[in-house]
Amino acid sequence: AYTLGRNGDLKGRTIVVSAGGTAEPIDPVRVITNHSSGKMGYAVAEAARDRGARVVLVSAAKGLPNxxxxxxxxxxxxxxxCDAVLARTEDADALIMAAAVADYRPLSAADQKIKKTDDDLSIALAKTVDILATARGDFVRVGFAAESENLVENARAKVASKSLDLIAANDITSEGSGFGTDTNRVTLIDRDMNIDELPLLTKYEVGNRILDRVVQMFRA
Ligand code: CTP
Ligand code: CA
Structure with a gap:
C-alpha cells in the first residue's frame, strides 16, 4: 500500500508545467540561452505527479533525466x-510556467556557420512571443519571476500585466536560490496581491507550496 502526496488532491487534474531555458539559434552551431537548469520546473512536475495529477512537462532543459x-x-x-504549451493547455486545469523563456531571439538564424572576420559582429534580435500572456483559457495560470532588484514591485507588475492567478518570485542574489541549486526561496503573490514570503525550501517543497495554492483555487 502507498499514499499519494497531500492525499492525492490533484487526482483527475491535468497540469502543464514548463521548465528550462529556451535556446534561440544564431547559426547551426550557436544559440542564445540562459542559466536556467530546469530543476524548479522538474520539481513542480514531480510534486504534481506525486499528488495524483496527470502532468505534461514542456521542457527546454538539457541534461535532466525524464x-x-x-x-x-x-x-x-x-x-x-509556445506551440506545445498552447496545444497541451487545451484540456488542462493549470499551467505553471517555470521556464526561463528567452525574451529575444536572433531575427534570422544563419543557414551556415558564421565565419569570423577581423570586424566586430552585431546580431539583430527580435522579440519572442510571451507564452504566459498568450496562453489564456479556463485554467489556473502561475508564473515565475527571477528578479535581481525590486522583487515584490516587479513581480506584482507581472501578475497584473499577464493577469496571473499566482506568481512565485525569487531574488536571484539570495543565498541558496541560485541557478542549478536544489533549494529556492520564493515569495508568492496572488491575483489579490497577497504576499507570502516562504523560507528557503527544497524546490520540490516549493512546488508543493505552489500546488497547495492551486488546489485552493480549484476549490474556490
Ligand atoms: N514568460 C513567458 N514567455 C516569455 C517570457 C516570459 O511565458 N517570452 C513567462 C516566464 O516563464 C515566467 C513569467 O513569464 O513564468 C515571467 O518571466 P520573466 O522573465 O520574469 O518576465 P518578463 O515578462 O519576461 O519580464 P522581464 O524579463 O523584463 O523581467
Ligand atoms: Ca524575461
Missing amino acids: PPLVDVVPVSTAQQM
Whole structure:
C-alpha cells in the first residue's frame, strides 16, 4: 500500500508545467540561452505527479533525466515551447510556467556557420512571443519571476500585466536560490496581491507550496 502526496488532491487534474531555458539559434552551431537548469520546473512536475495529477512537462532543459510517469514534451526555442504549451493547455486545469523563456531571439538564424572576420559582429534580435500572456483559457495560470532588484514591485507588475492567478518570485542574489541549486526561496503573490514570503525550501517543497495554492483555487 502507498499514499499519494497531500492525499492525492490533484487526482483527475491535468497540469502543464514548463521548465528550462529556451535556446534561440544564431547559426547551426550557436544559440542564445540562459542559466536556467530546469530543476524548479522538474520539481513542480514531480510534486504534481506525486499528488495524483496527470502532468505534461514542456521542457527546454538539457541534461535532466525524464521524471517517471510524467509526459515530457522536449522543445528548444520559445516558439516551440509556445506551440506545445498552447496545444497541451487545451484540456488542462493549470499551467505553471517555470521556464526561463528567452525574451529575444536572433531575427534570422544563419543557414551556415558564421565565419569570423577581423570586424566586430552585431546580431539583430527580435522579440519572442510571451507564452504566459498568450496562453489564456479556463485554467489556473502561475508564473515565475527571477528578479535581481525590486522583487515584490516587479513581480506584482507581472501578475497584473499577464493577469496571473499566482506568481512565485525569487531574488536571484539570495543565498541558496541560485541557478542549478536544489533549494529556492520564493515569495508568492496572488491575483489579490497577497504576499507570502516562504523560507528557503527544497524546490520540490516549493512546488508543493505552489500546488497547495492551486488546489485552493480549484476549490474556490
Ligand atoms: N514568460 C513567458 N514567455 C516569455 C517570457 C516570459 O511565458 N517570452 C513567462 C516566464 O516563464 C515566467 C513569467 O513569464 O513564468 C515571467 O518571466 P520573466 O522573465 O520574469 O518576465 P518578463 O515578462 O519576461 O519580464 P522581464 O524579463 O523584463 O523581467
Ligand atoms: Ca524575461
